[in-house]
Amino acid sequence: MSHVLVLNSGSSSIKYQLLDMGKGAPVASGVVERIGEGQSVLTHKVPGDAPGAPARKHERREACPDHEAGLKAVLDAFTTAGPDLDGIELAAVGHRVVHGGARFGGAVLVDDEVEHAIEELAPLAPLHNPANLAGIQGARKAFPNVPQVAVFDTAFHQTLPPAAYTYAVPAPWRTEHKVRRYGFHGTSHAYVSRRAAAILGQDPADTNVIVLHLGNGASATAIEGGRSVETSMGLTPLEGLVMGTRSGDVDPSLHAYLARNGGMSAAEVDTALNKQSGVLALAGANDMREVWRMVDEGDEGARLAVDVYCHRLRKYIGAYYAVLGRVDALVFTAGVGENDERVRAGAVTGLDRLGLRIDPAKNESLERGTDQVISPDGAEIPVMVIPTNEELEIAVQSLDLLNR
Ligand SMILES: Nc1ncnc2c1ncn2[C@@H]1O[C@H](COP(=O)(O)OP(=O)(O)O)[C@@H](O)[C@H]1O
Numbered sequence: 511m512s513h514v515l516v517l518n519s520g521s522s523s524i525k526y527q528l529l530d531m532g533k534g535a536p537v538a539s540g541v542v543e544r545i546g547e548g549q550s551v552l553t554h555k556v557p558g559d560a561p562g563a564p565a566r567k568h569e570r571r572e573a574c575p576d577h578e579a580g581l582k583a584v585l586d587a588f589t590t591a592g593p594d595l596d597g598i599e600l601a602a603v604g605h606r607v608v609h610g611g612a613r614f615g616g617a618v619l620v621d622d623e624v625e626h627a628i629e630e631l632a633p634l635a636p637l638h639n640p641a642n643l644a645g646i647q648g649a650r651k652a653f654p655n656v657p658q659v660a661v662f663d664t665a666f667h668q669t670l671p672p673a674a675y676t677y678a679v680p681a682p683w684r685t686e687h688k689v690r691r692y693g694f695h696g697t698s699h700a701y702v703s704r705r706a707a708a709i710l711g712q713d714p715a716d717t718n719v720i721v722l723h724l725g726n727g728a729s730a731t732a733i734e735g736g737r738s739v740e741t742s743m744g745l746t747p748l749e750g751l752v753m754g755t756r757s758g759d760v761d762p763s764l765h766a767y768l769a770r771n772g773g774m775s776a777a778e779v780d781t782a783l784n785k786q787s788g789v790l791a792l793a794g795a796n797d798m799r800e801v802w803r804m805v806d807e808g809d810e811g812a813r814l815a816v817d818v819y820c821h822r823l824r825k826y827i828g829a830y831y832a833v834l835g836r837v838d839a840l841v842f843t844a845g846v847g848e849n850d851e852r853v854r855a856g857a858v859t860g861l862d863r864l865g866l867r868i869d870p871a872k873n874e875s876l877e878r879g880t881d882q883v884i885s886p887d888g889a890e891i892p893v894m895v896i897p898t899n900e901e902l903e904i905a906v907q908s909l910d911l912l913n914r
């Protein structure tokens with residue numbers, strides 16, 4: 511029986527699953543949330559032994575200033591709450607790596623050279639590749655005899671056509687500096703778009719889908735016949751939608767303007783656009799649960815934040831409709847997409863003429879953690895909520911690589 515441990519280090523969290531690949535299901539899973547935000551919260555779940563038996567849940571609050579501390583908390587949770595990792599033979603540890611550049615078009619076995627390449631790409635994903643690397647280094651130390659596999663966010667978007675991935679900038683930038691659109695969240699977009707085709711009862715090769723992956727980071731992808739043909743994140747995970755702490759699209763002159771008129775360095779502007787912008791800059795909080803609480807109390811900044819957030823979503827839905835020509839489904843996924851009915855409603859407001867509508871009752875009474883269609887019966891374009899499962903997808907790709 512083979513087991514795979516998957517580490518998914520996001521910008522503010524580590525999600526992990528220990529999967530029994532015979533069953534394709536987790537034997538333990540959890541998340542460390544709010545890493546680097548003071549008090550972190552670790553939730554570790556072990557499903558019940560018998561079918562229908564309740565899951566055991568283990569919760570801990572402690573300061574995890576960075577992803578290294580986060581990984582230590584995860585390994586401690588296995589020791590305290592089980593299953594004991596010393597008693598399990600791992601076939602692989604699968605790692606989510608956000609930026610793979612143009613070099614990594616699929617999963618690879620991690621060695622020193624691959625580690626170095628991930629480090630070299632860190633300037634292009636400053637919130638992520640260092641976190642991914644911390645996970646890889648920690649896991650190589652903790653499990654020195656287990657193959658470590660890297661699965662890249664960028665890989666699924668290697669199918670973008672030149673018209674979509676090329677920026678209209680000078681040739682040396684594109685050739686020497688590899689400046690182009692790479693796209694991210696690919697593992698999630700791939701998994702969720704395949705699920706959407708299955709729900710429609712269609713072959714993915716004949717299915718066109720717009721996926722909105724709305725987590726702390728957020729991206730939209732247009733998928734044509736199972737292949738990514740346009741996506742909102744670019745050279746780095748900063749472009750596109752409004753995110754928790756990231757601005758998404760701004761005028762590219764912003765750096766030069768703030769250098770001239772605000773005396774700021776390029777690095778200062780970049781850090782602010784990545785870490786102090788987005789919903790956080792407008793509302794004063796980056797967690798949508800908190801932002802809606804503020805909206806309900808009449809906070810004007812929070813109201814503006816959700817208006818800007820949803821306006822940007824509508825713009826991208828319209829644009830990707832034009833890119834695809836025919837849309838078979840619109841899918842919401844990730845933390846905000848799966849849980850925030852007001853964002854989902856706001857994203858399709860006024861798009862009836864495109865065939866996009868939501869049934870308020872279905873949207874608001876959603877059973878968490880399951881695939882759901884939230885458009886009215888007989889709607890022209892089904893609107894769906896599909897929980898992403900980057901961990902399962904990473905485990906499957908890791909084993910595929912080892913069995914090749
Ligand atoms: N019940 C909820 N309602 C609204 N938003 C939620 C809810 N639960 C989680 N979120 C949002 O999801 C975000 C985390 O999404 P997630 O996909 O886990 O992000 P990441 O992978 O980037 O860490 C939180 O910052 C919060 O804004």
Ligand SMILES: CC(=O)OP(=O)(O)O
Pocket residue numbers: 519520521522608638663694695725726727728747
């Ligand atoms: C690429 C990216 O933005 O990832 P996350 O949403 O996990 O921060």
Ligand SMILES: [Mg+2]
Pocket residue numbers: 520725726844
């Ligand atoms: Mg994520």
